[in-house]
Amino acid sequence: MSIISEHGFRMDGRRPAQIRNINTRLGLNRNAEGSCYLEHGNTKVLCAVYGPYESKASKRLEDRCAIVCQYSTTTFSGLERKNRPRGDRKSTEISRLLEKAFESVILTESFPRSQIDIFCEVIQGDGSNLAACVNATSLALADAGIPMKGIASAATCGIVETKPIVDLTSREETDLLPRVTLATICGRDEVILVELQNRLHIDHLSVVMDAAKATCADVYECLAVVAQQHLKACAPILGN
Amino acid sequence: MEVHISDDEKLFLISGVEQDIRNDGRTCADFRTIVLERGVLSGTNGSCRVQLGQTTDVLAGIKLELESFDPAAEKEAKQPMSFHVDFSANASSQFAGKGGDQYGEEISAAFQVAFSRSLDILPNLSKTLLAEGYRWKINVDLSVLQWAGSVPDACSLAIIGALSDLEVPEVEVAPDDGGKVSIVLKRPRTGGNMRDEEVPVAMWKLDVQSCPMLLTVSKIGSANLVDCSPEEECCIRSQLLIGVAKNLNVDDYDITCIKQHGGGLLEMESIQDMTELASKTAGGLYQAIEKRLKTEEKRKPGHSFLL
Amino acid sequence: MRVPPLTTCEKEVILEALKSGKRFDFRGLEEFRGVKLVVGSEIGTAICTIGNTKVIAAVSAQIAEPSSMRPHKGVIIIDVDLSPMANVSNEHDRLGSKGMELIRLLELIIRDSRCIDVESLCIRAGKEIWKVRVDVRILDEDGSLLDCACLAAITALQHFKRPNVTLEPHHTLIYSEYEKAPVPLNIYHMPICTTIGLLDKGQMVVIDPTEKEAACLDGSIVVACNKRREVCALHQSTNLVLSTKQIERCVKLAMSRAEALTAVVSDVIKQDQRERSAFKRPDGFSITTPSLILTSGTAAARQINAPRIQHGREPEEKMLYQPSVIVNENPLSVGSVKQEEVDEDALIAEQLSIIQNSVGGVAVSDPQSSGVSKRKKEKEMVDDLLDGICDSEEEEVKTEILGSSEPMEVVLPVVEQQKDEEDVTSWRKKKKKV
Numbered sequence: 012m013s014i015i016s017e018h019g020f021r022m023d024g025r026r027p028a029q030i031r032n033i034n035t036r037l038g039l040n041r042n043a044e045g046s047c048y049l050e051h052g053n054t055k056v057l058c059a060v061y062g063p064y065e066s067k068a069s070k071r072l073e074d075r076c077a078i079v080c081q082y083s084t085t086t087f088s089g090l091e092r093k094n095r096p097r098g099d100r101k102s103t104e105i106s107r108l109l110e111k112a113f114e115s116v117i118l119t120e121s122f123p124r125s126q127i128d129i130f131c132e133v134i135q136g137d138g139s140n141l142a143a144c145v146n147a148t149s150l151a152l153a154d155a156g157i158p159m160k161g162i163a164s165a166a167t168c169g170i171v172e173t174k175p176i177v178d179l180t181s182r183e184e185t186d187l188l189p190r191v192t193l194a195t196i197c198g199r200d201e202v203i204l205v206e207l208q209n210r211l212h213i214d215h216l217s218v219v220m221d222a223a224k225a226t227c228a229d230v231y232e233c234l235a236v237v238a239q240q241h242l243k244a245c246a247p248i249l250g251n
Numbered sequence: 252m253e254v255h256i257s258d259d260e261k262l263f264l265i266s267g268v269e270q271d272i273r274n275d276g277r278t279c280a281d282f283r284t285i286v287l288e289r290g291v292l293s294g295t296n297g298s299c300r301v302q303l304g305q306t307t308d309v310l311a312g313i314k315l316e317l318e319s320f321d322p323a324a325e326k327e328a329k330q331p332m333s334f335h336v337d338f339s340a341n342a343s344s345q346f347a348g349k350g351g352d353q354y355g356e357e358i359s360a361a362f363q364v365a366f367s368r369s370l371d372i373l374p375n376l377s378k379t380l381l382a383e384g385y386r387w388k389i390n391v392d393l394s395v396l397q398w399a400g401s402v403p404d405a406c407s408l409a410i411i412g413a414l415s416d417l418e419v420p421e422v423e424v425a426p427d428d429g430g431k432v433s434i435v436l437k438r439p440r441t442g443g444n445m446r447d448e449e450v451p452v453a454m455w456k457l458d459v460q461s462c463p464m465l466l467t468v469s470k471i472g473s474a475n476l477v478d479c480s481p482e483e484e485c486c487i488r489s490q491l492l493i494g495v496a497k498n499l500n501v502d503d504y505d506i507t508c509i510k511q512h513g514g515g516l517l518e519m520e521s522i523q524d525m526t527e528l529a530s531k532t533a534g535g536l537y538q539a540i541e542k543r544l545k546t547e548e549k550r551k552p553g554h555s556f557l558l
Numbered sequence: 559m560r561v562p563p564l565t566t567c568e569k570e571v572i573l574e575a576l577k578s579g580k581r582f583d584f585r586g587l588e589e590f591r592g593v594k595l596v597v598g599s600e601i602g603t604a605i606c607t608i609g610n611t612k613v614i615a616a617v618s619a620q621i622a623e624p625s626s627m628r629p630h631k632g633v634i635i636i637d638v639d640l641s642p643m644a645n646v647s648n649e650h651d652r653l654g655s656k657g658m659e660l661i662r663l664l665e666l667i668i669r670d671s672r673c674i675d676v677e678s679l680c681i682r683a684g685k686e687i688w689k690v691r692v693d694v695r696i697l698d699e700d701g702s703l704l705d706c707a708c709l710a711a712i713t714a715l716q717h718f719k720r721p722n723v724t725l726e727p728h729h730t731l732i733y734s735e736y737e738k739a740p741v742p743l744n745i746y747h748m749p750i751c752t753t754i755g756l757l758d759k760g761q762m763v764v765i766d767p768t769e770k771e772a773a774c775l776d777g778s779i780v781v782a783c784n785k786r787r788e789v790c791a792l793h794q795s796t797n798l799v800l801s802t803k804q805i806e807r808c809v810k811l812a813m814s815r816a817e818a819l820t821a822v823v824s825d826v827i828k829q830d831q832r833e834r835s836a837f838k839r840p841d842g843f844s845i846t847t848p849s850l851i852l853t854s855g856t857a858a859a860r861q862i863n864a865p866r867i868q869h870g871r872e873p874e875e876k877m878l879y880q881p882s883v884i885v886n887e888n889p890l891s892v893g894s895v896k897q898e899e900v901d902e903d904a905l906i907a908e909q910l911s912i913i914q915n916s917v918g919g920v921a922v923s924d925p926q927s928s929g930v931s932k933r934k935k936e937k938e939m940v941d942d943l944l945d946g947i948c949d950s951e952e953e954e955v956k957t958e959i960l961g962s963s964e965p966m967e968v969v970l971p972v973v974e975q976q977k978d979e980e981d982v983t984s985w986r987k988k989k990k991k992v
Contacts (some may be wrong), residue, residue, distance in 0.1 A: 040341060041306050053293065057396060059341035059459045081340050081347050086392040087312030095335050096394075098348075098695075102664050105654070115799040130340035130347065132396070134310065134520055135294050191792070193802075200801040207792035210671055215812055216789060220802040 029094040030178040044133035045155025053137035066126030073117035080109040112204035138180035139167040163199035166226035173224035198228030289416040297417030301409040306399035311409035318388040334362040342398040365508040371474030407465040418454035442532035489515025495533040594940035599842030606710035610700035615710035615716040622689040632679020644696040671790040675744035686762030701768035708751040749790035752812035760800040
């Protein structure tokens with residue numbers, strides 16, 4: 012089955028430039044400083060943020076805050092049962108990318124010698140897992156009230172026969188499809204995370220990049236609305 | 252989450268409990284509000300989410316696997332269910348990396364013991380044995396998303412919910428070449444001219460009336476309690492994980508497992524008292540679950556998170 | 559061991575220089591360091607040098623059972639060793655985050671980009687496959703570690719040849735290289751990595767930064783491209799804030815570099831193949847080390863044309879005695895030269911006379927005689943020791959003093975015309991000792 016049918020529809024009925032429905036809920040986790048549950052269609056991600064708190068001696072940085080990320084998937088999140096929820100190479104790599112991305116966004120100079128923990132749990136993975144984690148983390152950080160340069164938004168884009176497709180599902184994430192996960196701040200042209208899977212021809216690079224950037228801007232609009240609504244809902248508590 | 256309370260608070264708590272009054276107004280045998288929702292995940296064969304008192308949050312997911320085994324190599328029939336409890340780092344920073352592995356393994360082992368006679372207890376579980384050398388393997392995985400005491404209780408409720416939600420496909424077993432068997436999904440033809448793949452597969456459900464339940468009974472001072480909050484867990488003398496199963500023949504409860512969690516000393520009479528309390532509480536819980544499972548409407552999967 | 563951090567003044571100087579477009583090794587901001595690539599004498603080994611960064615890669619293959627998930631695909635395993643030899647901050651036997659990143663990148667480039675045909679590595683589906691192992695050892699670190707490691711690994715894979723196999727009904731026959739020529743791996747394309755450093759929020763681009771420069775930069779990005787103008791990997795090494803245009807620019811720079819380096823790799827492999835097919839013994843890694851070593855000298859081997867001895871009696875029974883020195887023969891090996899017992903005294907007397915006659919032509923100047931006699935003593939000591947070890951009689955042991963410009967013409971102590979009786983008897987004693 013081809014990814015884009017002859018009429019121009021994808022397997023789940025979307026158009027190539029259409030993203031899935033985004034559903035969010037903030038403040039689920041009572042123990043954490045900030046938490047967010049985010050859905051990109053069938054991909055469900057839970058993110059919890061702890062901190063900033065005094066860091067352990069091994070991780071302490073004198074001039075800025077240390078960011079520790081952990082990406083884990085539940086054993087029942089994928090199509091086949093996975094034995095190890097975390098600790099394998101792929102999860103460590105994604106954790107590292109999340110750390111690097113958010114080090115650029117969070118104003119770490121405001122909290123020297125402290126640590127911020129970001130934990131992402133993928134409850135159900137149906138493609139674009141990394142992008143969903145970045146979005147969930149941005150909202151969780153906003154919920155925790157940690158100062159940032161802006162809300163980061165991410166999207167995964169692939170290309171099929173010179174046509175870009177955005178927000179891939181797991182059925183579309185095949186071994187042959189080149190895809191780029193891009194994260195930007197506030198939908199502007201400031202890229203904080205870039206990850207490429209499979210080989211991409213250089214002529215297609217600018218096409219994919221532009222599509223990804225546009226999608227990030229769209230996702231940012233959704234996330235910004237969510238953050239504003241949450242703030243309005245909390246305003247009575249703040250005594251405003 | 253590590254809760255630190257002062258000695259005066261502990262004293263207040265212990266003396267209150269000994270008079271059957273807890274800090275949040277419950278009695279010693281009361282549970283916190285339980286929210287149970289099934290069918291939460293569409294990617295699993297059965298799932299359930301349980302919230303205890305709005306803080307402890309456990310998600311259970313079941314995945315089926317077709318397993319081939321060597322009947323000669325196994326002396327007794329192996330249990331088709333395997334349990335795995337994972338503490339997500341969302342629950343607490345201390346569970347990051349390998350922090351939650353030890354506690355998770357302890358609870359998984361307790362469940363394995365509690366369900367060890369499940370082939371006798373659960374009436375139609377033996378249907379999972381398909382043919383000589385093939386059976387369904389039921390992998391029950393639990394993910395603890397939030398932690399505020401009483402994790403084993405929440406886990407056992409989630410397991411019962413998920414098992415009742417589980418749908419196992421019906422299969423037809425036919426002999427094949429080379430001594431093997433071919434296993435094909437059964438699709439009952441209801442007439443009409445639908446293609447073979449479009450006919451939905453027939454499913455059967457497990458009967459969970461007498462499913463074992465794992466309860467945590469703790470001893471604070473001279474009183475026995477169920478469902479401790481984190482503050483109460485700081486004051487306990489000792490804790491027992493007791494597995495209770497409903498006996499269908501006699502209107503009574505069987506104890507399938509007793510495990511001590513943590514340290515502490517217990518007298519023989521205390522253990523008897525605690526098991527009695529566990530049976531009584533289990534009775535109440537079974538009734539509540541039955542009522543809930545009957546009256547629950549099927550909602551959109553995953554809706555519970557958005558509430 | 560902790561590496562002392564970069565001092566603030568060093569950092570400021572480097573940043574200032576970079577901002578004005580100058581670098582400490584006189585390169586331009588967009589200039590690469592020279593790359594040296596050498597393949598070893600053993601098949602499947604390569605050393606890559608970029609500036610001061612040195613990496614060695616070795617490829618080996620083994621037959622193994624495939625995983626049940628992929629029964630007809632071969633397996634490629636990558637192992638990286640970051641030893642304290644490269645950088646003192648590395649821990650021995652433990653891969654820190656840098657090592658994990660390197661392994662991840664190598665896996666991405668070699669495994670995930672599918673540059674090697676793993677299906678051709680299958681011998682028997684479900685039972686036997688080739689497990690190819692790439693070992694990468696970092697010898698020295700000075701920036702662009704990922705580039706160097708990838709290049710070394712790719713060259714080693716290109717160079718490697720696995721043994722040829724045939725399938726028999728009940729077993730697999732593996733041929734050695736002498737029976738059937740080994741088969742090279744089926745490589746579709748060669749991904750080449752480039753490390754691009756970023757400065758000033760991505761406004762400036764610094765190509766191929768050294769270790770010191772990398773510590774001052776804002777961040778870096780690694781791009782892997784191949785000759786077919788495909789981007790194989792876009793790896794974010796550190797945190798960065800870039801625009802998409804800048805990313806595209808970096809990719810273009812990496813692309814041109816990849817094309818140049820692919821040509822270099824192919825050249826090196828072709829040259830090595832030419833040498834091997836001409837049956838020339840490959841130089842291997844010896845050409846990487848400069849041959850200027852002051853602490854050892856070479857001495858030319860000299861062959862002594864020893865005279866033949868006439869036998870007086872019983873010629874049929876005795877072997878032809880040839881007290882020749884066999885050059886390159888290990889005099890310490892037991893039983894290398896077997897000789898029979900001959901009448902010693904007459905033999906010795908004859909030999910003496912002959913040697914005296916031939917030695918007469920050599921002029922031994924007086925000032926050297928003292929030195930010569932010292933050496934003579936040393937030689938005697940050495941001869942004593944060697945004789946003691948030697949089993950066979952009449953074997954002459956060649957001892958040369960290294961460093962001497964004029965090796966002694968004869969092994970035996972220099973015999974002057976007026977030979978002492980002592981000397982002869984002592985010499986005889988030596989012989990008798992055996």
